[in-house]
Amino acid sequence: MRTGVDKPNDTSGTIAPGEVLLAVEHVVLSFGGVKAIRDVSFDIRKGEVRAIIGPNGAGKTSMLNVINGFYHPQTGTITYKGDPRQRMRPYIAATQGIARTFQNVALFKGMSTLDNIMAGRTLKMSNSLFSQAFYWGSALKQEIEHREVVEKIIDFLEIQAIRKTPVGKLPYGLQKRVELGRALATEPELLLLDEPMAGMNLEEKQDMSRFIIDINQQLGTTMALIEHDMGVVMDLSDRVAVLEYGQLIADGTPDEVQKNQRVIDAYLGVSH
Amino acid sequence: MLYRENGQYKTSYAADAAIFPIRQDKIAVGLLLLFAFAGVPLLAIMGVGPFGHDYIFKALLIPFLILALAAIGLNILVGYCGQISLGAGAFMAVGAYSAYNFALRIPELPLVISILLGGGVAALVGILFGIPSLRIKGLYLAVATLAAQFFFDWLFIRVKWFTNYTPSGSVNAPKLEFFGSILDSPTERYLLTLSFVAALALLAKNLTRSMVGRQWMAIRDMDIAAEIIGIRPLYAKLTAFAISSFIIGVAGALWAFVHLGSWEPLAFNIDRSFQLLFMVIIGGLGSIMGSFLGAAFILILPIMLDQLPRALGLHVSVETVSHLVSIITGTLICYLLIVEPHGFARLWGLVKEKMRLWPYPY
Amino acid sequence: MASLGNFIEVLSGGLLAGVLYSLVALGFVLIFKASGVFNFAQGSMVLLAGLALVRSLDFLVAHSMPFAVAVVGALLFASLVMAFTAWVIERFVLGPLVNQDGLILFMSTIGATFIIEGAAQLAFGSDVYPLKLYPTDAWFALQSLFPGGVLVNKLDVWGGLIAAFLVAGLAIFFQRTKTGRALRAVADDHAAAQSVGIPISWIWFVVWLVAGLVALVAATVWGTKLGVQFSITFLALKALPVLIIGGLTSVPGAIVGGLIVGAGEKLAEAYLGPLIGGGIEYWFAFVLALAVLLVRPQGVFGERIIERI
Numbered sequence: 001m002r003t004g005v006d007k008p009n010d011t012s013g014t015i016a017p018g019e020v021l022l023a024v025e026h027v028v029l030s031f032g033g034v035k036a037i038r039d040v041s042f043d044i045r046k047g048e049v050r051a052i053i054g055p056n057g058a059g060k061t062s063m064l065n066v067i068n069g070f071y072h073p074q075t076g077t078i079t080y081k082g083d084p085r086q087r088m089r090p091y092i093a094a095t096q097g098i099a100r101t102f103q104n105v106a107l108f109k110g111m112s113t114l115d116n117i118m119a120g121r122t123l124k125m126s127n128s129l130f131s132q133a134f135y136w137g138s139a140l141k142q143e144i145e146h147r148e149v150v151e152k153i154i155d156f157l158e159i160q161a162i163r164k165t166p167v168g169k170l171p172y173g174l175q176k177r178v179e180l181g182r183a184l185a186t187e188p189e190l191l192l193l194d195e196p197m198a199g200m201n202l203e204e205k206q207d208m209s210r211f212i213i214d215i216n217q218q219l220g221t222t223m224a225l226i227e228h229d230m231g232v233v234m235d236l237s238d239r240v241a242v243l244e245y246g247q248l249i250a251d252g253t254p255d256e257v258q259k260n261q262r263v264i265d266a267y268l269g270v271s272h
Numbered sequence: 273m274l275y276r277e278n279g280q281y282k283t284s285y286a287a288d289a290a291i292f293p294i295r296q297d298k299i300a301v302g303l304l305l306l307f308a309f310a311g312v313p314l315l316a317i318m319g320v321g322p323f324g325h326d327y328i329f330k331a332l333l334i335p336f337l338i339l340a341l342a343a344i345g346l347n348i349l350v351g352y353c354g355q356i357s358l359g360a361g362a363f364m365a366v367g368a369y370s371a372y373n374f375a376l377r378i379p380e381l382p383l384v385i386s387i388l389l390g391g392g393v394a395a396l397v398g399i400l401f402g403i404p405s406l407r408i409k410g411l412y413l414a415v416a417t418l419a420a421q422f423f424f425d426w427l428f429i430r431v432k433w434f435t436n437y438t439p440s441g442s443v444n445a446p447k448l449e450f451f452g453s454i455l456d457s458p459t460e461r462y463l464l465t466l467s468f469v470a471a472l473a474l475l476a477k478n479l480t481r482s483m484v485g486r487q488w489m490a491i492r493d494m495d496i497a498a499e500i501i502g503i504r505p506l507y508a509k510l511t512a513f514a515i516s517s518f519i520i521g522v523a524g525a526l527w528a529f530v531h532l533g534s535w536e537p538l539a540f541n542i543d544r545s546f547q548l549l550f551m552v553i554i555g556g557l558g559s560i561m562g563s564f565l566g567a568a569f570i571l572i573l574p575i576m577l578d579q580l581p582r583a584l585g586l587h588v589s590v591e592t593v594s595h596l597v598s599i600i601t602g603t604l605i606c607y608l609l610i611v612e613p614h615g616f617a618r619l620w621g622l623v624k625e626k627m628r629l630w631p632y633p634y
Numbered sequence: 635m636a637s638l639g640n641f642i643e644v645l646s647g648g649l650l651a652g653v654l655y656s657l658v659a660l661g662f663v664l665i666f667k668a669s670g671v672f673n674f675a676q677g678s679m680v681l682l683a684g685l686a687l688v689r690s691l692d693f694l695v696a697h698s699m700p701f702a703v704a705v706v707g708a709l710l711f712a713s714l715v716m717a718f719t720a721w722v723i724e725r726f727v728l729g730p731l732v733n734q735d736g737l738i739l740f741m742s743t744i745g746a747t748f749i750i751e752g753a754a755q756l757a758f759g760s761d762v763y764p765l766k767l768y769p770t771d772a773w774f775a776l777q778s779l780f781p782g783g784v785l786v787n788k789l790d791v792w793g794g795l796i797a798a799f800l801v802a803g804l805a806i807f808f809q810r811t812k813t814g815r816a817l818r819a820v821a822d823d824h825a826a827a828q829s830v831g832i833p834i835s836w837i838w839f840v841v842w843l844v845a846g847l848v849a850l851v852a853a854t855v856w857g858t859k860l861g862v863q864f865s866i867t868f869l870a871l872k873a874l875p876v877l878i879i880g881g882l883t884s885v886p887g888a889i890v891g892g893l894i895v896g897a898g899e900k901l902a903e904a905y906l907g908p909l910i911g912g913g914i915e916y917w918f919a920f921v922l923a924l925a926v927l928l929v930r931p932q933g934v935f936g937e938r939i940i941e942r943i
Contacts, residue, residue, distance in 0.1 A: 068500060094502035106497035108490050110558065119486045123502035129511065132482035133475040139482055140286070147285040186501055356737070408927045411672050411740055415874045416927055419920035430911040542871075546744075553741060591760055598752030605745030609738055610730040 015081055017047035021222050022067065022190060027076030029062055029246075036062040037073070038246040044190070049216050050224045051233045051254075054243035055266055060226045061103060063243070064192050067224075068100055069093045080190075095123060099188035101179045103195050103226075109168035113178050116167055117153060120185025121146040153181045157211060173204045180211065191215070193225040197232055205232065212236055234258065242266070291477055308466055316459045329458035330531075336571050337462075337469045338526045343551040343563035344476050345519030350549070351557035352480055353512035354492025355405050359417035360520055360548040362424035365540035367394040367521025368528035369434050375446040376436060383449055387468070387525040394521020395514045402513030406506060421542055428537040442536035445529040461530050468526060472519055477560045479515060488512050489558070520548075553605055556617025565616040573597055643785055644904045645897055650790030652896020653797045654859070657852035658873040659880065659888040660800060661845040666882045667808065668817035668841040670824070671728065674743040677870025678750040679846055682719065684853030684862035685758035687712040688765045705767065709850070716846030719750065724839045732824050732834060751867060760864060765857035768792045793855045797889060800848065804885050817841060821883075875923035879934050887934065895919045 015021055023043035029036045037059045044050045052060050065071040067078065069088035077084045080096065088098075099120075108116050125146060131139040154160055157177050162170060167178055176196060183191055196212070197205045209232060215221050227233050233240060234254045242250040242257055244266040250257050257263055280295050282288040292298045312333075315323035322328045346360045371390025374381055381389070401420045405413055428434050435443050448455040448464065455464055479485050487508040490498040495505055528535045547570060555566020574597045581588040588596075612618050658680055665673040691708035695701065727742050769788045808814040820827040820837050828834050856866055872895065880891025902918045926934060 070496070090496075090499040091502065091504060094500055100500050102497070106494050106500075108493035108497070110493045111486065111489050115486055115489070118483075119490050119498075119503070120501050122483060122487060125483050127483070129479070129484060129515075132484055133479050135478040135482065143289060143482065144285045147289070151285075182501065404924060404928055407931045409931070410737060412878060412927055412931065414740075415878055415920070416924045418871065418874065419917065419924040422917035422920050426913055426916045430913055546748075549744075592756065595752040595756040595760070598748045599756070602745040602748030602750075602752065606727050606742050606749070609734075609742045609745065610727075613738060 015046050017220070018045055020044070020079075021046040021081065023077075023079045024063070024067065025077045025079070027063075027066060027073045027078070029059070029066060029071055029073045029076075036246055037066070039076075040243065040246070040248045042241045042248060042251055044222060044224055045239075046189075046222050047216075047220055048222060048238040049212070049236055050222075051237035051240040052224060052226050052243065053228070053230075053233055053240060054249075057245070058243040059246040060243055061194055062246075064100065064194055064224070064226065067093070067192060068098065094186065097187070097189035098192065099183035099186045099190070100192045101176070101183050101194055101196060103198065105172070105175045105179055107167045107175055107179055107182070110166065112164050112166055113159060113170070113181075114150065114154070114163045116178055117150045117181045117185045118146065120182040121150065123186060150181075150185060153184050156184075156214070157181050158207070173200050176200070176208070177211075180208075184215065189222060191221050191223045193223060193227075195226050195228065197227060197229050205229065209236060289481065291481070305470070308470075309463070313459050313463060326458045329462045331575075332571070333462055334458070334465050334531050335527075336567055337465045338523050338531055339548070339551065339571060340564045340567035341469045341472060341526070342520050342523035342548050343555065343567050344473055344560055345516045345523060346548050347552045347555075347557065347559070347563045348476060348480070348488070348519070349512050349516035350552055351559065351562075352485060352492065353488040353509065353516075355402075355509060355512060356410065356414040357417040357516075358414050358542070358545050358549065359401070359419075359421035359424075361540040361542060361544035362421045363394045363398060363517045363520040364524025364527060364544065365424050365428055365537060366397050366517075367391055367524035368535070368540065369428055370394065370521070371525035372443060372445070372528065373434065373436075383446070383529075386446075387522055387529065390525040391518040391522035394524070395518035398513040398517025398521075399510050402510050402517075405509050405513065418542075421545055425537055425541055440536075442534055444534040445532070448529060465526055465530055468522065472522065473560060476515070476519060480560065484508070484511055492558075550601055550605060554601075554608060554615050556615030557613070559614070559617035561620070562615050562617030565620065569616065570601070573600060644900050646786055647790070648897035648900030649893050650787070650794055650896070651900065652876075652892040652894070653790070653794045653889070654852070654856060654892075655869075655873050655876045655895055656797050656889045656892025657793065657800070657848070657855060658870050659876040659892055660797075660804065660885065661848040661852070662873060662877050663880075663882065663885055663888045664804065664845045664848060665841055666821070667885075668821050669728070669838055670821045671739045671743065672882070673845065674740060675723075675747040675750055676845065676849060677867040677873065678747045678754070679716070679719070679849040680853045680856065680870055681862070681864065681867050682750050682754040683712050683716055683846065683850035684765070684857045684866065685754050685763070686715040687850065687853060688763040688857060688862045689758045691765070692763070712850050712853075713847060716850055717843050720839055720842035720846050723842055724835060728838055728842075729835060732828075747867075751864070755864065762861045762863040763857075764861045765854070767854050768858050770858060789855070789859055796851060796855065797892075800851065801885055801889055808885070813837075813840070872919050875919040878923035879926050881932070881934060891934070895922065898922055 020043045023041075025041045027037055027040050040059070040063065052063060054060055062071060066073050066076075067088065069090040069092065072087040077086065078088055079085075080088070080098070108119065111119070125142050127138040127142055131137045135143075154163055157180065159174065159177055159181065162174060162178075167175055170178065176199075180193075180196065183193075193212075197208055200208060212223065212225070213236065216223055225237070237254055239252065240250070240254050240257045241248060242260070242263050244262075249262045249266060250260045252260075280293075282293065287293070292301055312323060315321070316329075318324075342360065342364060345363075346357065349355050349357050367390040369390075370393035371386045374389045375383065375386040378386075397420075401417065404416050408416055429441060435441055448461065450464065455461055480488070487498070487503045488511075490501075490503050491505055491508045491512075498508070499505065524540065527539070532539060551566035551570050552563065553566070554569055555564065556562025574593060577593050577596050577600070578588070608615055658676060661676040661679065662673055665671055665676070687708050690711040691704055694704035694707050699707065723746060727746055728739070731739055731742055769792070771788055773786050773788050773791070808818065816827070816832050816837055819830070819832055820834060824834060827837075853862065853866075856862075856869070860866065860869075873892075876888060876891040876895050878891070879894055880887030880889070899915050899918050903912070903915045907914045
């Protein structure tokens with residue numbers, strides 16, 4: 001099912017599918033005395049679905065926050081589209097095509113579904129305050145243009161019925177869908193999903209899996225997802241990185257990781 | 273039955289995004305505007321009922337319109353963008369005194385331009401005092417806005433240049449000259465005010481449903497997440513301060529020129545700031561219509577509390593009335609915050625919901 | 635030497651005036667520390683306490699009670715009024731709003747401010763009522779060092795002593811007692827505190843009662859200095875910059891903040907004032923607070939706000 005959204009422009013121009021889109025190297029992140037991430041390095045290749053798994057407290061969300069620019073690592077390099085840097089900033093991440101959903105659904109509760117997803121189009125819209133005040137000219141034209149794009153996303157995610165509902169009133173599963181829609185609206189190259197299936201029942205998980213596959217295969221969006229549901233991880237992802245206590249303990253295809261003894265120990269809780 | 277939107281299909285996104293998508297609303301608002309612009313002056317000329325007297329214009333309609341405009345301005349900052357401000361009175365003062373000085377020192381400027389320039393200066397000052405909001409949040413910001421309030425209170429008293437060195441400290445508004453003729457009668461002043469307010473309310477409404485409005489609300493609801501979709505807090509907050517202060521500044525100029533005639537800095541003190549904040553809270557945070565409802569309520573309450581006992585034959589002192597106003601306003605704020613944080617505007621929305629269903633229960 | 639003496643006079647006057655602000659600020663800190671609510675109504679509580687006190691005192695004295703007994707009676711009456719107010723606020727305002735976010739609670743205290751101000755004046759009157767509970771005469775200190783001595787007002791000294799006493803008591807209360815710990819838990823997270831069995835309604839009632847009593851103490855000092863009148867609430871607004879500078883959660887911070895604001899104000903008025911036309915006291919405290927916030931958004935003593943997502 002096509003959504004009609006144009007494939008995003010590759011600003012770097014040289015990253016081909018299969019090559020490294022984002023790499024983190026020797027990242028160390030601590031808060032006061034607590035080391036959330038200790039010397040972790042892995043990469044994400046363009047066009048793949050990368051899972052990041054691990055027991056609670058392993059540092060998975062912190063890792064996404066580092067990629068996003070919410071947390072700044074004490075040491076380490078983040079290389080995105082061939083451009084190495086010490087730290088990312090949220091706004092720069094947004095302009096360069098990194099989008100994100102959050103574990104605790106960070107939607108704008110006072111706005112409707114439609115407005116939330118339209119807000120995701122901010123970077124694609126540019127017109128003067130003046131034309132917005134009169135709601136004419138380029139402002140009106142862009143409102144309609146981007147509304148059309150957003151409606152396609154709404155169709156894709158099957159949330160037409162709730163487009164005018166304030167998101168604060170929506171059940172959790174639908175909120176997560178709206179948040180995904182908002183992330184899609186930014187036309188990202190790299191989409192970071194933090195526990196997209198959390199709190200969902202079987203049917204909702206099937207829907208969400210379908211969306212993830214479609215986004216990856218039809219839009220070509222590279223995805224990194226944190227997930228606890230092993231079935232989902234094994235079915236959806238191309239490669240898996242496993243974290244435990246802030247360290248990378250395995251990195252490979254789902255099959256390889258599944259058979260890795262250290263990973264099994266980590267989940268079964270063998271004491272170290 | 274009357275209020276169903278059955279049969280009203282929207283065939284374009286533009287139609288769906290209109291300010292009043294439901295036909296009944298369009299008709300109602302159209303009639304209201306017609307009455308406001310044409311009906312009221314007609315009734316005034318014919319001397320019908322209360323419109324025959326100046327009182328309804330001077331004491332009710334004109335102050336209502338101007339305060340509603342100021343409330344719209346404050347609502348943009350507090351209701352849409354979530355930045356608490358306790359200094360709205362100061363921005364009215366900046367607008368008033370700037371417009372005054374423009375009109376005084378450059379007499380060739382048309383009145384409307386002086387008023388708009390007054391708003392412009394208020395906007396610049398608003399941006400300046402908005403810069404701290406990038407680092408300071410919530411109630412800390414509220415205290416910071418008090419700095420603006422008290423500073424400007426002091427400035428317009430002490431720095432005599434602003435008041436053109438009048439010995440008493442109070443100034444007189446310039447003559448309201450509009451295309452050559454002097455606007456003197458209450459009806460003419462009312463129409464001038466109505467024009468300003470209707471125009472600016474429309475512009476404000478347009479902004480709130482455009483990209484910038486969504487940015488404001490995003491910052492209000494979750495400013496951390498807003499950055500991740502590319503919203504710059506700097507741009508959003510400063511535009512909110514700028515637009516809000518512009519509107520409040522114009523309202524201040526109108527208050528001074530059209531309503532008061534002559535004024536002193538006390539007209540814009542902290543009591544005024546609280547009054548505007550209450551209008552916004554009671555009327556509904558994040559609602560343009562709510563600003564009108566809140567202004568109407570706050571304006572009418574003391575009048576009602578004054579007239580009602582009198583009608584019943586009881587004598588109530590001015591002081592008692594003002595204490596009662598305090599108590600009732602405070603109680604209503606607490607009540608609304610508990611029951612309906614979105615104020616009268618939401619309550620009105622619920623009434624409309626009921627009207628949609630009537631005569632069916634659900 | 636004369637100008638140094640002058641400086642010390644202004645400074646000491648400012649420090650002691652600052653202590654008065656601290657007395658009001660303490661009430662804010664108490665409530666914020668214990669419930670996470672920024673109580674905008676603290677100033678109006680000072681007014682209410684003062685009015686209840688002075689009117690009952692005048693009433694009892696007019697009925698020929700000996701002064702000392704009348705004072706005790708009046709203090710009891712005022713305390714009861716504050717207890718009643720605490721109960722009403724907890725039951726009708728805070729209780730229904732528990733678990734709402736801070737800004738809504740803050741605005742409800744603004745609403746409460748206006749209710750209290752209106753009700754206090756309706757019940758007890760809106761004139762200026764003089765009060766004399768402490769000596770108010772001047773005292774010329776350090777006469778050996780400075781000719782003529784440094785002018786200090788005895789009332790201000792009493793205010794300082796009372797503030798010191800209150801601070802010590804409150805600090806001990808929060809750090810060392812079980813109730814104090816419970817209060818800190820409630821301040822952190824209402825829902826979590828409830829879920830471990832802390833009786834929030836009772837705790838909030840206690841907190842507001844204590845804040846009310848602190849307001850009463852502040853009212854005794856302020857009332858003696860200025861007379862009990864509506865404009866006290868305006869001065870109480872000055873406690874807000876004190877809180878900014880001292881931090882919302884620090885009891886010693888309230889004192890230090892008060893000293894800084896009081897001294898800063900008076901010194902600015904004395905030395906900067908003549909340069910820009912005087913009357914600087916009106917806004918200086920607020921602009922100072924603004925400047926502090928720009929550098930440290932959480933105030934001098936406040937805790938860093940770390941936002942998680």
